[in-house]
Amino acid sequence: AQSVSQHNHHVILSEAASLELGCNYSYGGTVNLFWYVQYPGQHLQLLLKYFSGDPLVKGIKGFEAEFIKSKFSFNLRKPSVQWSDTAEYFCALFRGSQGNLIFGKGTKLSVKP
Amino acid sequence: GAGVSQTPSNKVTEKGKYVELRCDPISGHTALYWYRQSLGQGPEFLIYFQGTGAADDSGLPNDRFFAVRPEGSVSTLKIQRTERGDSAVYLCASSLPGLAREQFFGPGTRLTVL
Numbered sequence: 001a002q003s004v005s006q007h008n009h010h011v012i013l014s015e016a017a018s019l020e021l022g023c024n025y026s027y028g029g030t031v032n033l034f035w036y037v038q039y040p041g042q043h044l045q046l047l048l049k050y051f052s053g054d055p056l057v058k059g060i061k062g063f064e065a066e067f068i069k070s071k072f073s074f075n076l077r078k079p080s081v082q083w084s085d086t087a088e089y090f091c092a093l094f095r096g097s098q099g100n101l102i103f104g105k106g107t108k109l110s111v112k113p
Numbered sequence: 114g115a116g117v118s119q120t121p122s123n124k125v126t127e128k129g130k131y132v133e134l135r136c137d138p139i140s141g142h143t144a145l146y147w148y149r150q151s152l153g154q155g156p157e158f159l160i161y162f163q164g165t166g167a168a169d170d171s172g173l174p175n176d177r178f179f180a181v182r183p184e185g186s187v188s189t190l191k192i193q194r195t196e197r198g199d200s201a202v203y204l205c206a207s208s209l210p211g212l213a214r215e216q217f218f219g220p221g222t223r224l225t226v227l
Contacts, residue, residue, distance in 0.1 A: 004155075032213040043116075044156075044204070044218040051213060090155050094213045099169055100146060101216060103155030 002027045004093050006104035013081055014112050021076040021107050023065075023091030032094035033074040034101065035065055039087045047089070050074060061085070083113045115139065117219035119205050125225045126195055134190040134222045138207030145188050146216060147180055148204040156204050162188060163210070195226045 005024045013019060025033065035047040048059025055067040065076045074091060088108045092101040118137045126132050138145050143164050148156035158172040165185045173179075177195075182188040192199055202223050206216040 006155075034215075036218075043220045044206075046215050046217075049213075049215065092155075096212050099144065099161045099163070099212065100158040100172070101148075101156070102158070103148075105153065105155050 002093060002095055002102050004091050004102050004104040006089075006091055006107050008107045009105070010108045010110070012110045012112065015083055016080050017111075019076070019078040019081045019085070019109070021089055021091075021109070023074045023076065023104060024072050025074065025091075025093045026072065027093055027095070030096050031067070031069075032096065033065075033067060034092040034094065035059065035063070035074075035076050036090045036092060036103075037087050038090070038106075044090070047076070081109070081111050083111045085109060086111045117205055117207050117217055119203075119219040119222050121222060122220065123223045123225075125227065127227050128195060128197060130195050130226075132192050132195055132224065134192075134203050134224070136188045136190070136205030136207075136219060138186065138188070138205070139217055141209070142207035142217070143185065143210045144208045144214065144216075145182060146206040146208075147188070147190050148206065150202045150204055150221070152201075159190070159203075192224075195224075197226050200224055200226045 003026045033050045036044045090106045091104045145162040147159040150156045160170045162182045177193045180190045202221040204221045205219045208214040208216045
């Protein structure tokens with residue numbers, strides 16, 4: 001069955017710390033992966049996406065993610081977080097045969113100023 | 114430009130009542146999706162429209178849930194005989210046609226069933 005797992009429920013960091021949020025997926029078809037972010041009081045927004053090609057994907061606001069096929073992973077990284085990165089982060093898999101996204105449960109990131 | 118809009122933003126109803134939730138997608142987006150997000154969970158897929166037709170309704174939990182998109186633009190999600198377990202945030206998203214296109218999400222409707 002297709003699924004997305006995010007193992008970290010809540011991550012607390014100080015400003016300038018490095019960030020890595022884990023995402024693992026299970027899917028037998030062509031992999032299209034996304035990271036979405038939800039800032040407090042706002043709607044879901046796309047951070048970055050992977051379709052094919054270079055497995056290292058760069059997104060907005062200094063975020064990047066690396067697709068590692070052998071590990072079924074698509075971890076999100078940022079070298080130095082800011083207080084404004086406080087948000088909930090969702091990894092999602094596009095289920096190509098159906099047209100919808102399968103989301104992980106999300107990781108809440110709290111950045112202390 | 115205008116994003117995806119959803120009305121109402123909040124809906125409180127009593128168990129057994131009927132509710133309608135509305136989604137107005139981005140102009141030109143032919144694909145429209147409904148998701149449901151319960152507390153502590155990621156969004157879960159409900160139904161996907163391509164134009165006026167439901168291309169995939171496999172995520173609807175039971176026959177109390179129904180959605181329409183009669184003119185290929187605005188969509189309405191309808192829930193009959195609401196139950197307390199239906200309480201959640203209902204999200205709508207739209208995208209351009211084609212597979213794996215970026216989905217743009219609306220702010221959601223928070224439904225509370227008392």
